[in-house]
Amino acid sequence: MKLTTKLMALATSAVMALASPAFAEDWAPDGPLTIQIGFGAGGSTDTMGRVLAEVMKKNTGWNIVVENKPGGGGVAMFTGLSQRPVDNKTIGMGVSIPVLVQLVQRGDQLPFDTDSFDYLGTVAKAELALVASKDAPFDDLEGMIAYAKEQGSLPVATMAPPQVLMMNQTKSTTGADFNLVTADGGAEVMKLILGGQVMAGFGSGEHYPYLESGDMKVIAGANQSRLSYAPDVKTFIESGVNAYVDPIFFLAMRAGTDPAAIEAISSAIDEATKAPEFAKIVQNAVKGDPINMGTDGTKQMMVDGLANAKILFAK
Amino acid sequence: MVEFSTILAGFGDAFSLYNLAFVLFGVVLGQFVGAVPGIGPIMAMAIAIPFTFGLDPLPAIAFLVGVNKGGLVGGAVPAVLMNTPGTPDAAATALDGYPLAKQGKPLKATKMALFSSITGDTFSDIVLITVSAPLAVLALKMGPIEVVALMIFAFSILAGLIGNSLTKGIIAAAFGLLAASVGQDPENFTPRLIFGYWDLFDGLALPSVAIGMLAISEILHRLSEAHGNMRPAIIAKDTGNPDDRRVTWAEYWSCRFTMLRGATIGTILGALPGIGSTAAAFMSYAMTKAGSKDPGSFGKGNIQGIAASESANSAVVGANLIPLLTLGIPGSVGAALIISAFMIHGMQPGPLLFENQGRLVYGLFGAMIMANFVNLWVGQLGLRLWVKVVSAPESIIFSSALLLCFVGVSMATSGLFGVAIMLIFAVIGYLMASFGYSLVIFIIAFFLGPRFEKSIAQSLALTDGDLTQVLKSPVALALLILSVVSVVWFLRKNVHGEDE
Numbered sequence: 008m009k010l011t012t013k014l015m016a017l018a019t020s021a022v023m024a025l026a027s028p029a030f031a032e033d034w035a036p037d038g039p040l041t042i043q044i045g046f047g048a049g050g051s052t053d054t055m056g057r058v059l060a061e062v063m064k065k066n067t068g069w070n071i072v073v074e075n076k077p078g079g080g081g082v083a084m085f086t087g088l089s090q091r092p093v094d095n096k097t098i099g100m101g102v103s104i105p106v107l108v109q110l111v112q113r114g115d116q117l118p119f120d121t122d123s124f125d126y127l128g129t130v131a132k133a134e135l136a137l138v139a140s141k142d143a144p145f146d147d148l149e150g151m152i153a154y155a156k157e158q159g160s161l162p163v164a165t166m167a168p169p170q171v172l173m174m175n176q177t178k179s180t181t182g183a184d185f186n187l188v189t190a191d192g193g194a195e196v197m198k199l200i201l202g203g204q205v206m207a208g209f210g211s212g213e214h215y216p217y218l219e220s221g222d223m224k225v226i227a228g229a230n231q232s233r234l235s236y237a238p239d240v241k242t243f244i245e246s247g248v249n250a251y252v253d254p255i256f257f258l259a260m261r262a263g264t265d266p267a268a269i270e271a272i273s274s275a276i277d278e279a280t281k282a283p284e285f286a287k288i289v290q291n292a293v294k295g296d297p298i299n300m301g302t303d304g305t306k307q308m309m310v311d312g313l314a315n316a317k318i319l320f321a322k
Numbered sequence: 323m324v325e326f327s328t329i330l331a332g333f334g335d336a337f338s339l340y341n342l343a344f345v346l347f348g349v350v351l352g353q354f355v356g357a358v359p360g361i362g363p364i365m366a367m368a369i370a371i372p373f374t375f376g377l378d379p380l381p382a383i384a385f386l387v388g389v390n391k392g393g394l395v396g397g398a399v400p401a402v403l404m405n406t407p408g409t410p411d412a413a414a415t416a417l418d419g420y421p422l423a424k425q426g427k428p429l430k431a432t433k434m435a436l437f438s439s440i441t442g443d444t445f446s447d448i449v450l451i452t453v454s455a456p457l458a459v460l461a462l463k464m465g466p467i468e469v470v471a472l473m474i475f476a477f478s479i480l481a482g483l484i485g486n487s488l489t490k491g492i493i494a495a496a497f498g499l500l501a502a503s504v505g506q507d508p509e510n511f512t513p514r515l516i517f518g519y520w521d522l523f524d525g526l527a528l529p530s531v532a533i534g535m536l537a538i539s540e541i542l543h544r545l546s547e548a549h550g551n552m553r554p555a556i557i558a559k560d561t562g563n564p565d566d567r568r569v570t571w572a573e574y575w576s577c578r579f580t581m582l583r584g585a586t587i588g589t590i591l592g593a594l595p596g597i598g599s600t601a602a603a604f605m606s607y608a609m610t611k612a613g614s615k616d617p618g619s620f621g622k623g624n625i626q627g628i629a630a631s632e633s634a635n636s637a638v639v640g641a642n643l644i645p646l647l648t649l650g651i652p653g654s655v656g657a658a659l660i661i662s663a664f665m666i667h668g669m670q671p672g673p674l675l676f677e678n679q680g681r682l683v684y685g686l687f688g689a690m691i692m693a694n695f696v697n698l699w700v701g702q703l704g705l706r707l708w709v710k711v712v713s714a715p716e717s718i719i720f721s722s723a724l725l726l727c728f729v730g731v732s733m734a735t736s737g738l739f740g741v742a743i744m745l746i747f748a749v750i751g752y753l754m755a756s757f758g759y760s761l762v763i764f765i766i767a768f769f770l771g772p773r774f775e776k777s778i779a780q781s782l783a784l785t786d787g788d789l790t791q792v793l794k795s796p797v798a799l800a801l802l803i804l805s806v807v808s809v810v811w812f813l814r815k816n817v818h819g820e821d822e
Contacts, residue, residue, distance in 0.1 A: 047658075048368045048371075050658075058666065078521055078524045079520055160786070188784055189783070194650060197649070197651065213650065216671075216672030216673055220674050222673060
């Protein structure tokens with residue numbers, strides 16, 4: 008009797024386990040889904056991607072593998088993604104700006120454009136700020152420009168081409184001179200500011216602890232709108248320099264993917280971006296809330312972003 | 323300032339059986355993957371991080387610390403037993419470890435590596451726990467100009483490793499720097515030497531080059547020597563003298579200054595982000611050899627060589643946490659992974675970490691101390707096992723190692739492209755070794771090249787190309803003068819060496 012009950016329970020649970028994905032979704036991947044992250048392990052894209060995959064896995068029961076495909080700010084990964092056959096289970100995750108800048112600057116050398124992908128959604132927007140040590144003799148971008156003119160030149164740390172282009176735009180608009188030092192990521196920018204080797208630098212989140220501790224101050228926001236955590240600080244645009252970047256973390260698949268797969272995966276992503284544990288990691292990584300623009304919104308963001316990047320970053 | 327009660331509470335949190343179990347599991351995993359050629363502790367950590375999502379912060383971090391520390395000890399095993407270092411920082415250990423193992427003393431060699439690794443690691447942990455804040459402030463003052471000077475100094479000391487032919491040494495270094503320049507240039511982000519392969523945009527992957535050059539080329543070398551006869555990959559001779567199977571206290575004690583120097587070099591380089599354990603291991607080795615009364619015995623199985631290399635590369639790992647915890651700046655890939663684990667568990671490394679999360683930080687320190695003891699204990703048991711494993715016939719050991727290198731590199735570089743690069747560098751490495759060019763010099767130049775170039779570019783941007791600015795930095799000036807002194811000294815020593 009006891010054994011029969013056990014066997015029954017086992018059989019029932021086996022049937023339920025097999026059947027449950029069918030109840031949850033009409034479409035299910037025929038094998039593990041792979042999320043390819045366009046950056047190395049340990050960065051903010053990687054951290055958010057891994058937690059996103061974890062939450063999606065929990066919600067859908069799908070097996071999801073996360074891989075890092077670093078290179079060229081995501082360009083290596085998107086190149087690979089655009090060249091592989093449609094398999095309905097390989098997803099790329101990257102950041103809009105580095106891809107758009109490469110498309111503008113050497114689009115003829117790249118085997119893909121914005122039409123090469125079907126977009127699944129976005130997860131967050133990075134807020135980029137120009138920050139300086141608390142002891143810096145200026146408090147905003149106009150003050151920094153005036154100080155640079157007074158001193159002859161001013162050392163500023165950047166970490167990626169878009170920021171170099173923004174500073175060059177500032178140079179040509181205002182006539183102030185900057186010594187642009189390229190650092191290996193935001194953490195090194197912070198080190199150069201704290202060590203006094205540069206007067207200001209860009210941070211995409213690495214500076215939060217120093218704002219909190221009072222060691223640094225925000226000089227300008229580099230996005231289109233003001234920074235959510237420093238609403239009193241003017242942007243580059245408001246300070247008279249017509250340049251901004253809005254780096255957005257997004258997911259995409261090879262163009263031509265089964266629409267049923269796109270729908271199922273994008274709604275799984277949407278569901279995951281609403282989970283509190285994901286919101287927590289996004290808050291840690293970019294100091295903002297998760298943002299999902301949906302499939303059409305993401306496509307529009309990339310198309311508009313490319314047009315804007317052409318104006319800002321064309322050689 | 324953190325209150326004493328917080329420190330005690332932190333240590334109290336750490337020293338529980340539950341955490342000990344996670345440390346133990348981490349160390350065992352770390353030693354295993356470290357010892358398997360091709361798969362390093364970094365990859366083990368990257369894979370393990372998602373598994374820590376469900377854990378509380380302290381056991382999660384204790385586990386990762388265990389993996390990282392276990393990997394250090396494990397990394398020396400293939401280098402010593404088979405001359406196939408899985409990571410470049412163990413390459414210096416192979417220089418004397420492998421000859422000693424070949425003399426029939428594999429246990430002695432690996433045990434010396436274990437003891438000196440843990441000595442160096444413990445030294446840097448103590449420095450981290452006691453004086454990390456002032457050290458981090460000092461490290462901040464090392465700007466790009468000082469880093470360039472420090473790297474020139476490192477290169478000048480490495481000149482001591484060049485060996486017989488200065489020309490061949492310089493060619494190997496130049497080739498290493500050339501390979502390091504593949505990928506986007508650090509200033510204008512223009513792709514260089516990528517030949518249309520966007521996979522190369524961020525440069526040649528270090529695991530591909532290091533494992534191809536150091537491990538696969540050695541396996542190719544062994545294959546070329548095989549004549550179809552079955553022989554074990556290593557012969558552990560039973561000489562009847564128990565001292566050949568262990569490290570005596572007198573031997574350990576005779577290495578105390580070597581280990582202290584190695585640990586100091588490792589701690590200093592570890593506190594400066596981005597230079598890394600490979601340079602530390604080789605600098606310590608070169609300095610020990612130069613300072614020795616009998617430099618001729620190095621490379622032939624001198625335990626001082628093992629002690630120098632292992633104490634330095636292990637000290638880097640603890641010291642890497644100095645800029646990480648105090649400033650939020652990761653000093654290495656391993657440290658970057660620990661940051662991402664911190665962030666997943668809601669900790670933000672940086673200036674307020676000790677204030678906001680002091681108890682957790684001291685819990686981490688407690689876990690590190692536990693990990694050192696567990697490492698020693700697991701290592702003692704594990705080494706016997708590895709020596710047994712490697713006593714299997716060559717045909718089995720080397721083909722398994724080859725397979726593991728393929729698997730490891732394809733995992734570390736996420737694909738077969740990295741494996742292709744590995745094979746290319748294996749052939750280059752085989753040819754270079756056959757014609758007497760130093761692989762070690764190549765790897766160090768390759769490893770330090772990108773950082774060196776970046777620091778030069780940064781320095782030039784800061785000074786507008788005005789070299790006289792160097793005179794304003796006493797630290798840089800002192801390091802440059804020391805570099806000249808050490809080059810002259812090494813060259814004279816080499817000339818004298820050839821006269822004898």
